[in-house]
Amino acid sequence: MTADPAPSGRLSPGAVRSALDGAAAVLVPDDPGYEDARTIEPGGVELRPAAIVRPTDAAGVARAVRLARDAGAEVSVRSGGHSVFGLGRGTGALTIDLRGLDAVDVDTSTGPPTAWAGGGVTAGAYSQTVGELGLATPFGDTAGVGVGGITLGGGVGLLSRAHGMTIDHLLGAEVVTADGQVLHVDAEEHPDLFWALRGGGGNFGVVTRFRFALTELSEVVGGMLMLPATPESVAGIVAAADAAPRGLTVILMVMSAPPVPFIPAEWHGRLVVMANLCWSGRPEDADAAMAPVRDVAARAGGAIVDGVRTGPYAGLLEGGPPPGAMVATGRAFFTDGLDLDAATHLLSQLESVDAPMRAAQLRVLGGAVADVDPGATAYPHRGARVLGNVAAVAPSAEAAAGYTPWVEALAARLRGDHPGAYVNFALDGGLDVARAAYPGATWERLRQVKRTYDPQNVFTGNVNVPPA
Ligand SMILES: Cc1cc2nc3c(=O)[nH]c(=O)nc-3n(C[C@H](O)[C@H](O)[C@H](O)COP(=O)(O)OP(=O)(O)OC[C@H]3O[C@@H](n4cnc5c(N)ncnc54)[C@H](O)[C@@H]3O)c2cc1C
CATH class of the missing domain: 3.40.462.20 (Vanillyl-alcohol Oxidase; Chain A, domain 3)
Incomplete structure (x- = not known):
């Protein structure tokens, strides 16, 4: 994959640092740590975003989204880094690296057990934490895959036939939308967005926290x-x-x-x-x-x-x-x-x-x-x-x-x-793949939701659904 032209001035290192001062760590080319941070699991994918920013909460993510949107920069979201869409493709891109959002908070106090997981937690770390309590949420077959990517795309794994897909256990999410708002999303609040998050990929916003149902499963x-x-x-x-x-x-x-x-x-x-x-x-x-x-x-x-x-x-x-x-x-x-x-x-x-x-x-x-x-x-x-x-x-x-x-x-x-x-x-995010992934009524509905929550198509680093 080749690099895009040089970054716009609005995403120069100085501009990114001052816009995100106190909200996120910033890594730009030549910074120690940039090379490691830009590496994703699939090999042979050469990606050099203008900046990789590492917020630790939803407010920091919201500032990063607003910065990218105002700069007209390509924005991409990195969770576990297991897809080729994990980092911005060009030197003008801003990558929001969620690995600092890594908390897993289990709630067994009332009703069936649930857990909030940060958008940068891996399936393995999450499963280890809840597994110590004899609990599980179904993910895939690989520990290093991010809860972020696998959940938003669906989640097929070793518990699928018994317990369903990861999305079948998603109860809610905290989402930063393209306009920099932080929304609580579930079956009651923003139900259309909640539907789209369960399979529609990273098209609709940055999920800073996921709320999952937990199943009792000791062994x-x-x-x-x-x-x-x-x-x-x-x-x-x-x-x-x-x-x-x-x-x-x-x-x-x-x-x-x-x-x-x-x-x-x-x-x-x-x-x-x-x-x-x-x-x-x-x-x-x-x-x-x-x-x-x-x-x-x-x-x-x-x-x-x-x-x-x-x-x-x-x-x-x-x-x-x-x-x-x-x-x-x-x-x-x-x-x-x-x-x-x-x-x-x-x-x-x-x-x-x-x-x-x-x-x-x-x-x-x-x-x-x-x-x-x-x-x-x-x-x-x-x-x-x-x-x-x-x-x-x-x-x-x-x-x-x-x-x-x-x-x-x-x-x-x-x-x-x-x-x-x-x-x-998917190994490419083109229209053909998107149409095959989302046939018929699913496509039309996703495009409507995209129009509501990301009308300018800020989130393109994915199998992209253009707004209706
Ligand atoms: C070795 C390997 C094993 C795998 N095994 C399975 C499996 O068993 N089952 C299965 O279903 N899939 C599996 N996958 C596919 C995997 O689910 C996808 O590649 C997924 O996108 C990876 O998620 P990630 O967070 O690790 O990747 P990333 O590259 O970090 O993220 C992928 C994309 O998801 C979006 N995204 C991620 N997190 C967020 C967030 N918090 N908010 C908004 N958007 C976000 C972004 O568009 C991002 O570009 C596997 C992949 C690999 C490489």
Whole structure:
């Protein structure tokens, strides 16, 4: 990605510092810490905003938003830094880095337990804190992902079939809108904005605090079951996961086994299925729920690695790669399932492409995800059975781009006729992606909400919904 022209005078270091004096720490190019602060998790994305500002409360965020708006600068919001939209794309951009808003406050005093989480908390830190009280809110599969991005895009993870998506547990939010107001938003106050925040991404304002419902969940039974990848085992695990009781969620990766010590050496480099299982029902029912999955493994020659254990949900969230380590090109898609033909095609493609690393991830949905009406939130893909993602990883952005036609063709074959895009897995924020993520009535409604709360489209660093 290339840099934009030089920053406007209104976002010069001096102007930003004086506008935000006392409200936010400011980092500009050449400041110690700027290089670290501008690094996001996806590698190969070269972003150099004019300034990265770090407020610690909603008032500081509001001042930063007003500064960017008045300067006509591109503004972007950074929470966990796991998307390519995490920092402003050009040298004229202002990035509001929320990592200082990291409090998690649990309330168990009255009624069902709830928690307020700062907009810069990671899913892992949040889950660790509430997990110590035997509580959980469903997030994804990776600890380092920000509560900010994953919640606003929807949130699909290891508890999805049992408990639904992250947005299904959002009770309210504190939001700084494009005009610098701080709003309390929930089902009663600004209900249209509350609807849009649940899936509409970062289009509508900066969420400085999220209020989540908490579920009692002391322990889950889960972990990784690795088995040989054959067309029968890949299609079989998807079918078994789809037919499983909703307490079981399965996310599987099909990839060549990396040369790591916990995988027997004879499997290094060979295609395997890594099935991440999470059972959140009664522990004594876990074996029965997982039996069909284990049967598939047995028919494929037996499990290569069996890491399924009883433990806290937070312990299942993976650490993820270090920031900037992975340069990937990928395409996500929804599909209704994976038959033997599709699985055969997938494996032959993974075998034949010469990318240093290539993988397909298949998240089996249904269960509580599908209980919610498609119009109830801004995530309308409630009926999709599987969320897939194919990716190739290479040493540089240029090398990775060479595999883009391959991932596109493979994703197109696996998605079949199923339309739709999941905004949290988008690698570009163009109109095509936005229309696929928000089809039909969802699109029209989001555009109306955008017109009310961000009529000048100040928040563009996302899969953008232009105002009606
Ligand atoms: C390794 C990895 C694993 C992942 N696993 C999952 C998974 O299991 N399930 C899943 O659903 N997704 C998953 N994702 C996708 C992830 O949810 C998105 O990339 C998400 O946008 C990341 O959020 P973030 O806060 O970390 O990223 P950031 O890059 O900081 O933010 C992403 C965008 O969200 C918006 N945003 C973030 N916080 C706020 C806020 N507080 N207010 C307003 N706007 C905000 C902004 O538009 C920002 O540009 C994964 C991504 C990676 C790289």
